[in-house]
Amino acid sequence: MTERPNSPDRTDEQPRVLLIDSDADVTDVVVAILTDEGYEVRTVNTTDHRAIAAEVNRYEPDCVLLDSAARPGYGQSWDEAAYLSSRERAIPTVMFTAHSQDADEAREGETDRARRADFAAVLAKPFNLDELLDAVATACDRSQPFEHGHDGERARTLALARRLRARGATDVRTSNRREWATFASSHDERIYQLYWWQQLGLYIVGRYDADARLEIVGQFYELDAAIESALSSAADLPSAAAPA
Secondary structure, X not given: OOOOOOOOOOOOOOOXXXXXXXXXXXXXXXXXXXXXXXXXXXXXXXXXXXXHHHHHXXXXXXXXXXXXXOOOOOOOHHHHHHHHXXXXXXXXXXXXXXXXXXXXXXXXXXXXXXXXXXXXXXXXXXXXXXXXXXXXXXXXXXXXXXXXXXXXXXXXXXXXXXXXXHOOOEEEEEOOOOOEEEEEOOOOOOEEEEEEXXXXXXXXXXXXXXXXXXXXXXXXXXXXXXXXHHHOOOOOOOOOXXXX
C-alpha cells in the first residue's frame, strides 16, 4: 500500500472525506473544520444503504465519518461500517456517535460486529476539534489510494477485461475512456454489456436478444456482483443492487 501522510498538506490531491450525518448543524461545523484544514468534503444526510453505497462509489473517499443510523444505539450503521470495510477498495471509517456504549464496544473491538466494522477511529459526540482532526487523519492514513483521472479509468477498464476473461467471457471488447465492455457469456452464448454509470454510482448489466434488442439484467453497486449476473447460470435472479 502506498504511504499517505498524516496531514492533508499535499500538492497532488486533497484527501477526500465523506460525512454521513442527518444533523444539518453538525454537518455544517464538520465541513467548515475539515475544509479549513485542506480536506475535500462531501455529505450525505441519510444513513440509507443505497444512498451511502452510491455516493461512496461515485466519490471513492479516503475516509467516511459515519453517524448513528437509529436510536437507541448505533443501529444499522454497524452494518454500513462492515460494508465499507468489506468493499474491494475498503474505506476506512470513523464511528461518529453520541452513544457511549457503542463507542466503547468499537474501541475494544472484541465483538463480531466490531471486528466486521473495523473502525479506523471512534469519535464521540460532542466532539473536540483536535479529536476530529486526529480521527480523520488516522483514517485517511489507512486509505488505499484511488486514481480518479484518465489513467485510473483506463487501468480499471483493463482490469475489468482481465476479470471477464478469467471468468470465461469471450470476444471481450472495451472502451478506451471508461469501464465499459461487451462480451459473450459462456452460459447462454448471448452478448452482454457491462458499464459503469458514474452519476448513479453503480454498474449496469444488459444483454442482447437475437434481434439485437438490449434488455437490462440489473444494476449493481459491486463489480463482482455485476460480472456474476452475466457469467453465471443465475443471471435471471433479481438484481442485488439499486432498483431501476
